[in-house]
Amino acid sequence: MPDTRLEAWRGLIDAELERALDLDDSPPRLRAAMRHAVLLGGKRMRPLLVLASGALFDADDEALLSAAVAVELIHAYSLVHDDLPSMDDDALRRGQPTVHVAFDEATAVLAGDALQSLAFDVLTRAAVDPASAVELVRTLARASGAAGMCGGQALDVDATGSRESVDLRALERLHAMKTGALIRASVRMGALCGRADADALARLDRFADALGLAFQVRDDILDIEADTAQLGKTAGKDAEQDKATFPSLIGLDASKARLSALVGEMDDALAGFGERAAALSALGRLAVERNH
Template sequence: MPDPSFAAWRLRIEAVLDRALPLATDPPQRLHAAMRHAALDGGKRMRPLLVYATGTAFGASETELDTAAAAVELIHAYSLVHDDLPAMDDDSLRRGKPTVHIAFDEATAILAGDALQSLAFELLADAPVAAAARVAMLRELAIASGPRGMCGGQALDIAATGNADAMRIEDLQRLHALKTGALLRASVRLGALAAAVDADTLQRLDRFGDALGLAFQIRDDLLDLEGDSATLGKTAGKDAAQAKATFPSLIGVEASRARLHELAQIMREALAPLAPRAGKLEALAHQVIQRDR
């Protein structure tokens, strides 16, 4: 039975994003419409859920967490807009609807991604938490988004595309620790920083977040291989078509599933001393392992 908090948080973050995004009727209308197309009405909202689940587990209120949850989702949305561009993955379907450059045009998609990223930091700069926590959260999101995080991972991914045979599993893990894992780990950290957790707890949450990021990517690789576009809400089979290195292509499907089970155990062990307050994080980890889209 899904935790009812997750549905409530998805509705909450949708409302927060709707209020934060500029109206499509305000000029420049095309840019604003593209931003809303990218950020609203879709997605698993895993990153905001991690912010809420972590923060509330350790005493932060939902109101204190709203801006962090919105900021990390806006960064994620911007990354998808740019990732789908013809210069990168050249995709036409995202979250069950046309990608931004298809629905609008390439120039508008680039600007919309840039604007979503800027808005994320604008929101986080006004987070209703202590000043020191706010600066730490800004730093965390910046690192996770930049060359030591998501952008660095995307650069490695572009360089590796078409060269899957030369990729080692250690290289692939590093690539995805940056491209996918950094923002998921940052989502956990943002909630933890808002709640002012102690150093030992933060270390355990980091271990959980690192394992979660890798598990998310392995499951994504398996779904791209075994899923269908209608269920996924994005084009299935793109990895093989673009000769990308994936966990199944490097170590096989069964070994990838075995690695997922190992990561699930790592996450359980990391959270065990934090029970019962970490129950929602455990449930999100289960969702990542078992998801079908």
């Protein structure tokens, strides 16, 4: 059964994103491109993970919202850059023209840069003690950088067009960095806002690692089984660009079996939290059962 808190949290997140992007002192075209990137839809999975994780430890709502908005701004910046002609060269995102199509390529680059900077500006406003504030910034920075999301994207670019050189272990490492690192950071940042202990953080890391990989396996399956209208982005791009994917390496049936196994890993990691983890569990189910 879906957790009833998720829709209420999504409304709070959207309102805070709108507030963060009320940048009257910025050039209008740049501001419009940033808003286009963030406010035209999205699952809000990562900021919801921040709130759901923080709820386990009764974390302060204001601190959680700052962390949640920061994570979503980083995610949005990554999508803007990922869609560029020099990367995945996609014209659709969330059913809308991508930023470089709606504006131009230079504006898209700058919008992504500005969203990244804004994320850390917002995060510094989190109402937490100084040590926790430093740890929040460090967690998001590491997840976003060369050892995380950017590093994973670099591996993805290198592998595009040469998927025969990528084995399953390399593919899982690629996605643990490109997709999984920011998901793991989202879960960890919520827990940090609630001053979770080392044991709780370790269990949540295990949940997030399984979730990050499951999210990507589901993405790969949808790229085969869903159409462009359903996805809100161009379907079939993975095969067209000769990308290494789970179905291309192990087949569609084995990919679905791997997804089912990852659900079991998520459930095992959360078992010790009991009913308090209902929202996190619901988000995990949404990630693996989604159709877009």
